[in-house]
Amino acid sequence: MLDTHYLTDADQSESNVRFCHGDSSRGFSPCTYGNVDPWIWLGNLESEMQSEERDIVTLLIENHVEADHLKALLDDVGLSDMMYIHELNSEWPTLIELIDMDKRLVVFWEQSGDSEHPYFHDFLTFGWTTNYADDSTSSMDCNPLRGDASQPVYHMNNWLKNQAGLSDPTRSAEANDVDFMVERAEECIQDHGKRPTFIAVDWWEDGDVVEAARLVNLIEVA
Structure with a gap:
């Protein structure tokens, strides 16, 4: 972006x-x-x-x-x-x-x-996007927030905010955890029948978002 x-x-x-x-x-x-x-x-x-x-x-x-x-x-x-x-x-x-x-x-x-x-x-x-700048990883979901949910292209937003409302670098490793990101993508696939086109992250050096994206691309979609 x-x-x-x-x-x-x-x-x-x-x-x-x-x-x-x-x-x-x-x-x-x-x-x-x-x-x-x-x-x-x-x-x-x-x-x-x-x-x-x-x-x-x-x-x-x-x-x-x-x-x-x-x-x-x-x-x-x-x-x-x-x-x-x-x-x-x-x-x-x-x-x-x-x-x-x-x-x-x-x-x-x-x-x-x-x-x-x-x-x-x-x-x-x-396209459309999920919610962004959540308070916690547990509150992240796959519900459409903005855009046209009938379109096949969508953004899975995946970063946390701090008390000031800004992207939180102290919790980026939690949000960018490979297992968490893959499990969340699987949830979005179950909800919408298609894998996320884009995974939007911040502080991408923390965690391993490249590996997470690779694994998401390997998920079979019915």
Whole structure:
């Protein structure tokens, strides 16, 4: 997941797009606290995808910049030609089909669809999510929270919050425990008849979320 903002609220130009997390409710850009150059970050991603021709990448973008500026950024780093465009309610291609089409980048964003930018898929129209930022692992469930629960694509959110409402790094190993994540995915499969498309975590270095995802992908779905 990536958050796009302008470096300053006063200069909302294409060259001022940055990656940072937060909002402007305090009267200034959250990028004031720190930010990442998106051209460098996405340029590194493009290089990795060119060197690994069977890699498929999905981005979920919490976008706070003009859609044209986001598209121009992807143009600049050479990723636009890889972006897949999905028609709502049609069957999603397999991973092999995406590789064969050389459309190995799927982009969702957290805002309404834009007919001028069909490669940015509204993730609440094309999918749905479970609850997020739970108080405890025991309170996590597989009930749809946001989005269209009739869609096959869904996000199993899997992180805990602290008393301030922020993601809790002190309990990340508990949330990211392999056995817990696999058991929870099995519960979601039983409830919905399909495995989670995405497992959304925080502090991914804690626990072993890669191993958990591998095991979830091995679960047979009737």
